[in-house]
Amino acid sequence: MVEESFWQRRVVTPILGQLKQGITPEKIALTLSLGSVLGVFPILGATTALCAVIAWRLKLNQPIIQLINYLMYPIHLLLLLPFYRAGETLFGQEHLPIFSITDLAHRFELDPLRFLADFGMVGVYGVVVWCLVAPPSAALLYFLLRGPIRAMSARQAKQA
Template identity: 30%
Template sequence: MSFFTRIGVWPWIQNRIVDPVMQVIRRGAEPKQLAFSAALGVTLGIFPICGTTVILCGVAIAMLGSRCNAVTVMVLNFAVTPVELSLIVPFLRFGEVITGSGHFPLTADAFKKVITGQASKDVMLSIVHAMLGWLISAPIVLAALYMVFIPFFKFLVDKFGGVPSSPRTPIKLV
C-alpha cells in the first residue's frame, strides 16, 4: 500500500476529481466541449488572487452557457488550486518585467500587511502586476491546454462515453 493511499489522497482524488469528470463523459459530452471546459477551468483556476477563481469560473459559465460544461470547469478549477498558489510569484515577476518596474520584495512583513488589510501602495501594485502577468499568459495557456486536452478527451469519450442524446430522438420513458 502506497503512502498516498494510506493517508487517503488517492481515494480523495478519485471521489472529488476523477468520478465527476467520468460522469460527465458517460453522459455523452463532446470531446471539444470538454477540452475547452477543462482548459478554461485550469486557466481561470490559476488566477493569482486566491479566493476569486470560483467567482471567475461562475461568471464564465454564466456567459458561455451551453458552450462549456460547468462541472468540468469547476472540477478543474478546484484541482489546480495548488498550482495557482505556486504560480503567484511567477505571475508577479512576469507582470513586473512587462511594466518595467522593480522587483517587489517578498517578505514576511509585506505578507502580514496583506493579511491584516494594511496593504501599502506597493503591495497593491504588486497584486496588479501579478494580475497583468496572468492576463498576458491566460490566452496562451488556454490555447495550449485546449490543444493538449482535445486528444485526451477524444480518447476518454471513445473509451468510456455513452451515446449522446439527440434533440431529434425522443427519450422513451418506461
C-alpha cells in the first residue's frame, strides 16, 4: 500500500470527505480562501478566533478553516513586518524598531504608556493594510480554488 503524503492525508482527504457529505465545492473554496486570508491577519493570536467566528457565522467547516489557518502560520509570521511597515508608510509614520529587544526594552523603560500607544498603533496600521489587501486576495483565491474543487467533486461523483 502506498503511504499518503502529509498534504494528501491532512488536506485533500478531509476536503474529499466534505464533498462526499454533500458540501458544495463553492462552500469549500470559500472556506479555504477565507482560512488563508484570515490566517495572515497581522495580530498574533487573533487568527484562530477570527476563523472560528467567520466559519460559525457563514456556516463553514470549522476543522478545515482551522487547518488552513494552522498551515498559514509560517506565511503569517513572514507577513507581519511587511504589513506593519506598509501601514507605517501609508500613514506617514516613522518605522519603529520592532525586532530590536534592546530598543524595545529601552522605549518601554522610558515611557510604558507611550510604548503601548506607539506599538498599538503599529498593529492598527498593519490591520488597515490587511483590510485593504484581504478582500481582493480572498476573492482571487476563491475563484482560483473553485474550479479545481469542482473537478474533484465531479471525479468523486463518478467514482461513487
